[in-house]
Amino acid sequence: MAPIDPTTEPSKEAYNHGMALDVDNKRVQCCYCGKIVPGFNRLQHHLGGIRGNITECPDVPVEVKDFFRHSLVSVKVDHLVKEIGELDHPSPPLKRTRTSNVKANGVKSQQAVSPQNGATIARSSLSKPTCYYKRRLTSPNGNAGKNGLDLDSIKGKRSIGRFFLENGIDFCAVSSPSFNSMMGNFLQSCESKRFIPSIAELRGWIFDDELHEIENYVKKVRLTWPLTGCSILLDGWTDHLGRSLINVVVDCPEGPIYLRSEDVSPSTKGANALQVLLEAVLEEVGIQNVVQIVAHTSSDCLEEISKQLIEKHRSLFWTVSATHCLSLILDKITMIDSIKLTLDNAKTITKFIYSRAAVLMLLRKYVSSHDLVRPSSIKSATPFLTLENILSEKSNLELMFTSSEWLRSSWASSVEGQLVTTLINDSSFWAGVNLAVKASIPLVRAISLINEDGTPNMGVIYETMDQVKETICEEFGNKISKYTPIWKIIDEIWNTILHSPLHAAGYFLNPRLHYTEDFFSDTEVAGGLLITIVRMAANQSTQDLISRQLHEYADCEGDFKVGTDNNSKERFSPATWWIHFGRHCPDLQKLAVRILSQTCNGAEVYGLRRDIAEKLLSSKREIMEYNRLHNLAYLHYNLKLKQFKMRAKFDIVNDVVVDPSEDWIVDESYQAGGDGSERTFHTILGIGSGSTSLINTLKEGGSSGVPPKAEPTSEV
Numbered sequence: 001m002a003p004i005d006p007t008t009e010p011s012k013e014a015y016n017h018g019m020a021l022d023v024d025n026k027r028v029q030c031c032y033c034g035k036i037v038p039g040f041n042r043l044q045h046h047l048g049g050i051r052g053n054i055t056e057c058p059d060v061p062v063e064v065k066d067f068f069r070h071s072l073v074s075v076k077v078d079h080l081v082k083e084i085g086e087l088d089h090p091s092p093p094l095k096r097t098r099t100s101n102v103k104a105n106g107v108k109s110q111q112a113v114s115p116q117n118g119a120t121i122a123r124s125s126l127s128k129p130t131c132y133y134k135r136r137l138t139s140p141n142g143n144a145g146k147n148g149l150d151l152d153s154i155k156g157k158r159s160i161g162r163f164f165l166e167n168g169i170d171f172c173a174v175s176s177p178s179f180n181s182m183m184g185n186f187l188q189s190c191e192s193k194r195f196i197p198s199i200a201e202l203r204g205w206i207f208d209d210e211l212h213e214i215e216n217y218v219k220k221v222r223l224t225w226p227l228t229g230c231s232i233l234l235d236g237w238t239d240h241l242g243r244s245l246i247n248v249v250v251d252c253p254e255g256p257i258y259l260r261s262e263d264v265s266p267s268t269k270g271a272n273a274l275q276v277l278l279e280a281v282l283e284e285v286g287i288q289n290v291v292q293i294v295a296h297t298s299s300d301c302l303e304e305i306s307k308q309l310i311e312k313h314r315s316l317f318w319t320v321s322a323t324h325c326l327s328l329i330l331d332k333i334t335m336i337d338s339i340k341l342t343l344d345n346a347k348t349i350t351k352f353i354y355s356r357a358a359v360l361m362l363l364r365k366y367v368s369s370h371d372l373v374r375p376s377s378i379k380s381a382t383p384f385l386t387l388e389n390i391l392s393e394k395s396n397l398e399l400m401f402t403s404s405e406w407l408r409s410s411w412a413s414s415v416e417g418q419l420v421t422t423l424i425n426d427s428s429f430w431a432g433v434n435l436a437v438k439a440s441i442p443l444v445r446a447i448s449l450i451n452e453d454g455t456p457n458m459g460v461i462y463e464t465m466d467q468v469k470e471t472i473c474e475e476f477g478n479k480i481s482k483y484t485p486i487w488k489i490i491d492e493i494w495n496t497i498l499h500s501p502l503h504a505a506g507y508f509l510n511p512r513l514h515y516t517e518d519f520f521s522d523t524e525v526a527g528g529l530l531i532t533i534v535r536m537a538a539n540q541s542t543q544d545l546i547s548r549q550l551h552e553y554a555d556c557e558g559d560f561k562v563g564t565d566n567n568s569k570e571r572f573s574p575a576t577w578w579i580h581f582g583r584h585c586p587d588l589q590k591l592a593v594r595i596l597s598q599t600c601n602g603a604e605v606y607g608l609r610r611d612i613a614e615k616l617l618s619s620k621r622e623i624m625e626y627n628r629l630h631n632l633a634y635l636h637y638n639l640k641l642k643q644f645k646m647r648a649k650f651d652i653v654n655d656v657v658v659d660p661s662e663d664w665i666v667d668e669s670y671q672a673g674g675d676g677s678e679r680t681f682h683t684i685l686g687i688g689s690g691s692t693s694l695i696n697t698l699k700e701g702g703s704s705g706v707p708p709k710a711e712p713t714s715e716v
């Protein structure tokens with residue numbers, strides 16, 4: 001929670017440590033132990049450990065407990081003093097502190113004179129003064145550092161601090177000469193000193209203010225969960241130590257928030273570590289708020305855990321990230337023999353160009369995009385985006401490799417250069433590129449579509465997958481022999497990993513799709529909708545009500561008719577449309593809003609830095625150090641997620657710095673100084689390797705079949 005401001009009234013400070021569950025604040029939940037108490041006044045007693053009509057919070061931080069305990073005790077003392085003062089009695093003798101013991105401990109005593117009878121009172125300086133708690137609860141670097149700063153300076157320093165925190169930059173960088181020089185170039189020299197925070201300020205009041213602000217943001221997001229429901233997103237990986245780590249993110253239309261990071265390694269945490277974690281997360285979020293858990297991958301371990309959770313929690317759904325599943329489809333397409341050979345040939349071209357500076361300079365003179373390789377935030381999309389770009393630059397590449405500059409270069413007469421020139425002028429190579437692009441780009445576009453603007457996509461994934469298949473069919477001229485191998489790969493992933501009853505229900509309840517001429521409810525859609533209703537409805541009577549209200553929706557009656565006029569279904573998101581026009585069918589409205597408010601993606605789409613969690617979970621730490629790192633991770637991740645919610649339109653092409661080991665760029669044989677020409681020649685033409693040449697593959701009709709079914713597995 002946010003650091004306590006000791007100048008704040010306890011009654012107001014309590015609002016930072018509890019969450020109201022109703023508009024009248026009659027039911028308040030403690031943010032530490034989750035206990036529900038009757039009001040914020042009782043919450044103060046609960047946090048301060050004042051026994052009586054409420055139990056003490058077992059998880060409250062010491063400084064918070066001391067603050068509320070001191071405040072409540074002070075109120076009681078004030079009342080007692082007031083009562084004694086109202087009595088017309090002489091002041092009772094006051095007990096003196098034995099000065100001899102005080103002096104023996106080397107502590108000076110002070111003499112105070114009673115205002116009534118002049119009696120002297122010895123007060124040891126060991127006793128805590130009134131301001132003791134204020135000093136203790138204030139950060140040692142603290143809020144006092146903000147005193148004397150004007151509003152512009154505070155805003156300027158906080159904006160720089162937020163930049164450091166959001167991007168996980170070491171605070172020490174603020175003292176580097178280059179950073180100060182950079183700031184000085186943008187600001188007058190005197191102004192730059194005014195706005196550049198010190199390391200102490202970054203660790204002190206700036207960190208505290210940002211943490212307090214992000215906690216308030218998280219509270220605001222959490223308040224929407226009972227209405228829209230939420231999805232628990234998992235992002236797991238294996239680090240360099242072999243540990244199975246996982247980040248947990250909770251997603252809803254108001255925005256994703258980071259919840260926690262955990263080590264779930266079976267070898268050290270037990271075989272059921274992940275299941276224990278998920279049960280704890282469900283309890284923390286509230287099972288009544290959770291619609292689905294979205295896994296980052298599929299494996300036998302995860303499938304078993306999903307079955308156990310669904311058996312225990314009837315309303316819960318388990319799905320796998322749609323982006324991950326589409327990436328699996330693209331990976332399997334790369335394994336088709338003809339496409340694999342095309343990709344290898346394309347890599348030969350790009351490696352040759354990018355590993356030779358003179359050739360790369362010539363490329364950037366002739367190619368309009370200045371680059372051939374198209375890096376992507378979705379790794380599996382990079383090969384096909386690159387092929388698409390190469391295809392678009394076909395005429396420019398042909399012009400480049402027939403130009404006088406190329407013909408005069410030493411590389412034109414080299415074995416490697418002649419091989420690349422042959423490829424560029426080979427019509428069968430371009431036919432292979434064209435085939436691979438037709439098979440893959442609709443899937444790449446689907447990834448962009450479901451990540452387009454960060455809005456919930458449960459209502460579109462079903463239709464999107466249908467459109468992908470139809471587009472691929474059209475790209476291949478409706479020739480069954482051409483598109484069937486691709487369809488088989490798509491259906492394999494869809495039927496065994498991706499498809500969920502929630503997707504079918506989202507399709508049916510999406511007004512943008514339902515009220516169109518193309519809408520078609522087949523057995524799969526109707527069955528998925530029925531399963532979703534049975535599992536999410538509270539009881540049989542609610543199921544019956546929803547079934548009757550579905551007829552009104554299907555027949556476009558009442559407010560539903562109003563909602564189809566004036567282009568309302570296009571102006572509003574599907575969930576918002578239901579909030580506006582589904583009031584006369586409240587049970588169906590509640591169901592539709594909760595379904596259509598969910599995402600189909602996993603946490604991997606947010607690109608959270610894993611090294612932050614690895615450092616947090618690296619080893620057992622002293623509790624203060626662990627809390628510091630926990631707060632740092634909590635703040636960093638939630639700042640990133642908050643910015644992700646506010647970001648611009650998603651672009652699958654990500655012009656990041658490409659890893660030098662990227663196999664589209666580095667020609668290892670050339671970099672190592674070896675000749676490798678003969679090996680490259682055989683690889684390109686398919687000679688002596690047992691593989692079929694590209695020309696023969698195309699003559700035989702394209703793909704040789706569907707790649708193996710096995711999916712890359714993960715320990716988590």
